[in-house]
Amino acid sequence: MTAKTVLDSLKPLPPDAILGIMQLYRADDDPNKVDLSVGVYQDESGRTPVLECVKRAEADVYAAEDTKSYVAIAGNAGFNRGVEALVFGADHPALADGRVATVQTPGGSGAVSVAGHLVQRAKPDARVWLSDPSWPNHRQLLGLAGLSLEQYPYYDRSAKSIDFDAMVGAVSGMRGGDSVLIHGCCHNPCGADLTAEQWQVLADLCERHGVVPFIDIAYQGLAEGLEADARGVRLMAERLPEVVVVASCSKNFGLYRERVGSVSVVSPDRERNRTVASNLSNIARGIYSMPPDHGAAIVARILADAELRTLWTEELDEMRDRLNGLRRLLADKLAERGTPTDFSFIANERGMFSFLGIGREQVVRLREEFHVYLVESSRINVAGINQGNVDYVADAIAAVLSD
Template sequence: MFETLKPVAADPILGLMAAFREDPRETKIDLGVGVYMNDRGQTPVMDAVKRAEAKLAELEKTKSYQGIAGDAEYNSRMLQLMFGPDHAVLSSGRVKSLQAPGGSGALRVGAEVIRRARPEAKLWVGTPTWPNHIPLLGSAGFEIAEYPYYDTATREVNIDLMLETLRQVPAGDVVLLHGCCHNPTGADLTNEQWDQITDIALERGFVPFIDTAYQGLGDGLDEDAYGMRLMAEKLPELVVASSCSKNFGLYRERTGSITFITQTPEQAAIVGGQAMAVARQMYSMPPAHGALLVSLILGDEELCKDWKAELEEVRLRIKSMRTLLADSIQDNAAGMDFSHIKRQNGMFSFLGISSEHLVRLREEFGIYIVSSTRINLAGINSSNVAYLAESIRTVLK
């Protein structure tokens, strides 16, 4: 049987990580990995999470199955975090949310339910997008179409071409959008641009599918939720995949949720049943531990306050590294403008240098960057930023 299988191409990021680990240089820097690191180069467990774990150890009485939809309190509290506790949609009966195994699990469940509802729908994906979006969602059977998102010349959202394309999207098709902290570009939609896209979605009748994996890491918890809150208010249908990997630091716990907003409460009940049927066929039920921690944090006033303070520290550290790096490499022999790094949000930006520059950075200086030139700003710290900046300036001479 298995002799028919062919080798799978290695993930370029994983290959880069392996090369980084084998590099003996003490000055090496990994800007390819997609996790947050603090100023000591660590991906720490948040203090609020540690305290929630201690509390959970006292409260938890069983490891029995919790059900396909996951933890009910987690689902409720995540909805309040995403949309705000007073959002009208939460009391409309039109919302169904399920706990999912991370943002990837949420995306896949959402895709499978949409395919069941409208198998002929195309999925429109911005260029560029997170590399796993297309294989993850395309494997549900979608025909993938693309809309322009990022302008490599201006290093901003190519909003005119994006809107022009979205005005051609047929009713019933699905448009994937990043909620905030766009991966891989860092170029986010402004509130005005969210307004424009919402108006077009309402006019054309397509369904937005928002991937929100970084709420709180851009401009703030509420600010980063502007787009999905607006669409939940204005549109009859919306799908949102959310993740707690980054804003709670729960990467390995696989903690996420998939949320459907439908036209009527009756439709919400049906969609919820379909989503649970999909989940049952894929993984049966989601992991409990991370969701229980998130629920404890969001449900405890002191823990929630401390978590928000920790998250704000993370957000501000990334912002400071953006500014420090951009200012340090702005004066370069090639005359390249890197000010976009300061203007953008979240963990990622495109450096925008050539492949030859990338090879030199890796071979001469031990600086590891993926071929797209996406860099993880959270991989930069006060100890390595000067070396990084000098290395970049050197290869640009």
């Protein structure tokens, strides 16, 4: 027997659930197979393309680049200013007052991590409240930052809509200094977004109870449009002295593997803003030292160049229109089949994800009998549907619901 080593104390962990389903999908050679499990945008032909605006900006970046030396702990300053204007709106009072500190991060995930460490450092006994359900990596990233995590009710699985009264009740019971993590738009995994009125109510509540909004806007532009999707962030940053905002360029710029994101923190005044900025940089230094530059340089170029920016918004509109069109199409196709469940909620939700709201057994039947792959929670990625497979998918869902 070999002597026990330090690594022997580690327990093997199961692979990520979605990766396991992707493996099953790859191994399936049925010609009708459909993958609704992946977490990335796909076009009509099932590809996740490099946007044309990215291709062009990338060529400009390569032509202009004359060093691979480090940029800065806070990343590309042009990117940070561009993203602030995109998320908050160029004329936002918090920006005009110099109360926003932004750091470029490795993806939205890096942003959640840096923001989590900042919250933990500022208030070690703070609790961060996650929506039920939320993106599973929120728990992982914020837990590793040492925060204690709680859950507030959000999506009512039987009503297939937000249980806003329950959410209001939970926020009203939070302690001053707690943070509430709210999805800015395109809620992952349920697709059910807050209305403008609900954001107002939440702003009132956060103000009254001293709760800090921690907003994750990973899909800006993919619900209703770049401006409308940011209304919650903008409102909170107008009404409250302290707001944490994490953003990602993975989906709306299609820059997934380049790892581009940002964390912006709104402070009550300039002095505290300087303190927050120094702490954000210090935390980033302690986790990964410097963010990757390539993707951020591309985004900075697109946002600064009128022509590229127009091209980007057109490509983004196309992705969003496709997603919203597919939502209506799938809901209509299911209605045509007279399914026992009313699926019209799919057309009203936003972004890439929705829960079908079917049982685990039916999810397994979809996979094993019909080669339609979704994650166990019945979350689907709407972008996996196309004109060629929508009837097949609707038939399969109707079949597993009928017997």
